[in-house]
Amino acid sequence: MRRHFSLAATVLTAALALASLLTLLACSASPAPSGVVSSDPLPPVEWAIAIHGGAGTIPRDIEPQRRAAYAAALRAALHLGADALAAGEPALDVVEKVVRSLEDDPLFNAGRGAVYTHEGHHELDAALMDGRDLSAGAVASVTNVKNPISLARLVMERTPHVLLVGPGAEAFAAEMGVVRVPQEYFDTEHRYRAWQRVLEEAKKQDDKDTVGCVVRDVHGDLAAATSTGGLTDKRFGRVGDVPIVGAGTYADNRTCAVSATGQGEEFIRHAVAHTISSRMAYLGESVGDAARAVIHGVLKPGDGGVISVDAAGHVALVFSSQGMYRGAADSSGRFEIGIWEEMER
């Protein structure tokens, strides 16, 4: 019997080794445990940036001149940010600088070029967030601040608060001495005509224009910034997802920085930016998988898009609308912009 037991012991040992292997295999096949971020096949980069100028119905047959103007504007903003990052500027400064430039450009629905409210005015929202410590600043329904994104930064740095709204936010702007402008500064022919069309056709306005920027700087820090004039013909002090931390804007060095553009209310209900961060943190998804899961799996087709960057500088530009004005660049030499599906260098 001794030999039998000896053989049995050998078989048992082998079987237990097999069991251990099976255990390992079975567990690694199950969803990744919390905190493990699955590695992306691409190598990390020193710095990376993504920008957007809004997502929505952008007809393929827009006039070549108009298309060229958008392309030039996106390239200019992307260059501004890429140069700053290459020079070692910190993430928070870069997202503010880039979004300011997009606010100053009348092509985009943020700052100058903001859409008209139902009363024929302009009400602006903006937010930014620092991925190092989750500090954040936001303003909503401001009316006379030239660069709402810079006011949002002052909220972050000069108050214990995150969000200031309406006349109170204007009073804060006055106290901070930021540049304030009459409402006419925000007027543009282009947005006025869009508003008139909405009034005439009494149709639901589905412009989803917004501008945003996410960055991974040479120090490995992440930041996000978003700014908008909101919806054409909006009423009643409507505030969308942009100044809502976790909806349109989020940044956390441990996961990603996100800036969103689209049907603001849907982005609020699904806490889109924070969901992308949570999926990375808790499911171990890559920034691209997390962004796609939310835009294509949670939101409805056409709801909009997001730009996102992770700690390794991997960028995701994901949208379910017909188009999204966007661009991405990084230290490996990537520099491209896009409006519809394809990107161009």
Place this chain on the structure above:
Amino acid sequence: MRRHFSLAATVLTAALALASLLTLLACSASPAPSGVVSSDPLPPVEWAIAIHGGAGTIPRDIEPQRRAAYAAALRAALHLGADALAAGEPALDVVEKVVRSLEDDPLFNAGRGAVYTHEGHHELDAALMDGRDLSAGAVASVTNVKNPISLARLVMERTPHVLLVGPGAEAFAAEMGVVRVPQEYFDTEHRYRAWQRVLEEAKKQDDKDTVGCVVRDVHGDLAAATSTGGLTDKRFGRVGDVPIVGAGTYADNRTCAVSATGQGEEFIRHAVAHTISSRMAYLGESVGDAARAVIHGVLKPGDGGVISVDAAGHVALVFSSQGMYRGAADSSGRFEIGIWEEMER
């Protein structure tokens, strides 16, 4: 050798069975996979409700009269909600009704009894959310609406929007014909003295009063509602976490309903309510584990607390402040309130 192989086969079969068992055990010991909500040891109930009246520094030696007044107010609100749930009323109606009653009670910092702003006024915020479809409504910085929670419900049901702020929200209130009151309606001796103390001592105000209610109704639906007057001596249209969907208020039938109270800005940065929901969805944590992980593991000690209920009617009342005015009841006969650690029936 035949016998040897036969024995070996028996041992191998037994070992493989053991291996399968080990595999199962090893996997169930690793973090739960996405989407699986670990079952709570308690059986599900037909309905459940939790309420709060704010978290903060509540000295143990408050006057017995004052303590009795809070206890009576909590019991009354809890009874109102429990009776409505037992009668089969839907979750959304119940959270609105209970929070309205807390807004009407001058003891709490919401509706009548709201704190004073730096200018000596009152600015109110409120939000509610329907766990069935994630529809939500919120208002911020309203000044003349008697019951902000009901205006938030109108935002949800009568507009395509989630959040209206300031004068625009007031104009919407006027159009909806809701009861509006002069600012003096919100005045209370108690809050006036608190404001004067803040002004005299020029000290940082750390009142974290808010009211909230979360519910699981007999149909299995979840809803959450939160309302507040914000911070004593607040300035510049400061908005806290209450009307921020995902920060102070969230409800999703698939996970939980949450209402928070505490350092609003910290609750925004960490998207507290949505993080609890995400941990349940992605890590498979119970509602209690998820709430504790956020209040004790993510926020700083003293930041505040949350009330939460899951789809089985399990309630979590978690806080890191010295106290939290709160209560919980369910169809199994539970009915208790608490201010500090211990609960009383």
